[in-house]
Amino acid sequence: MSDDFAVVPGRLYVVATPIGHLGDLSPRAAAVLRGVDLICAEDKRTSQRLLAHIGSKVPMRALHDHNEREQAEALIDQMLAGQALALISDAGTPLVSDPGFRLVRAARERGVEVVPVPGPSAVLAALAAAGLPTDRFVFEGFLPAKSGARRAALNALAAEPRTLVFFEAPHRIVAAVADFADLFGPDRPAWLARELTKRFEQFVGATLGDVLAWSQTAGDQLRGEMVLVVGGCPDAQRPVEVDVQQLLQQLLPLMPTKQAARVAAELTGQPRNALYQQALTLKSSE
Known part of the structure; x- marks a missing residue:
């Protein structure tokens, strides 16, 4: 040796x-x-x-x-x-x-x-062969098994700009990819790597819609280790972050405080009551 x-x-x-x-x-x-x-x-x-x-x-x-x-x-x-x-x-x-x-x-x-x-490493092997950006990526491991928790986890990742890598069990792959396609959109780039380095190694893609269509008809091929590589959220689809304080400062001279809070809530998705209290604080500091 x-x-x-x-x-x-x-x-x-x-x-x-x-x-x-x-x-x-x-x-x-x-x-x-x-x-x-x-x-x-x-x-x-x-x-x-x-x-x-x-x-x-x-x-x-x-x-x-x-x-x-x-x-x-x-x-x-x-x-x-x-x-x-x-x-x-x-x-x-x-x-x-x-x-x-x-x-x-x-x-x-x-x-x-x-x-x-x-x-x-299954993560790096799948990532290297998927043809998606590799300069920055996120490994999320296994998603929650139950649909509600899985969809909540995916919602939190929908705007992530980096390439995403997941493990998934064969018996959950159809339901999981359906949630991906629903929440990320069927056109999001994606590849499913199955049985990496083994005799029946297979890559399926190149969008979530493609992976979903294959998984729904794959039958006996839905077995073995699976790695899903998903492209990050495109810039055009990423939500724009709003400076709430600046928004309220622009709205308050134009309308009553309650109305300003309501408009800010509609634009940002933040709770109206919290925005109303913030608006009151801004007005009192003038």
Whole structure:
């Protein structure tokens, strides 16, 4: 093994693993997963195939949302005693919509060195191949499962100018994309990436309307991991921000206070009572 890949005792290695194609595991990641004392895996059964592929016989311990808080301190004690540990998720980069945050934070707090071993990421893979702006983007993970909460989350993002990246479960993709198309408009640029790096990898787009039409008729193809990449809100559709105080100052000389508050509420969408109180304050300061 190259000295560049040598595992140092007492460190926590955060290792990215393939999102599909086992050939995407880097030589450094393979060396770390063969050289540490213990591997913390989201699901040991899922990770066993990867470890067998690289000939790693390192023992594993399950670390997931339900036990991470309880396991973290004991794992850090092991590292402080000199053991090297690796953290992996089922696929891709740990902590990205996966467990591990509590362990990494606690390790930092207790002085354990945390070493990232970068590699595959479904977010970046989908973004790189979608052909949408990548200079600035927002990763939102999984949207709420229930329609009302999902639509509220999307309403809050409708005017976001940056490219948006989401994960979604196959059984919710039709309903989710329908909400996207309704709230963002069917012409908003979008691509759905399915089964990235796997045998049946597929990209569907190039608008939300296209993705919705495909998902409504895809049948058995609605399976596997899915990443939705959506273009940011165009400048022409972005709401114009209004300086409320300046607006009231312009309206008050022209009409009664209540009427000025009502007009300002209609133009800004802000509560009329709050605007009325603000108008009264402005008039009293004249």
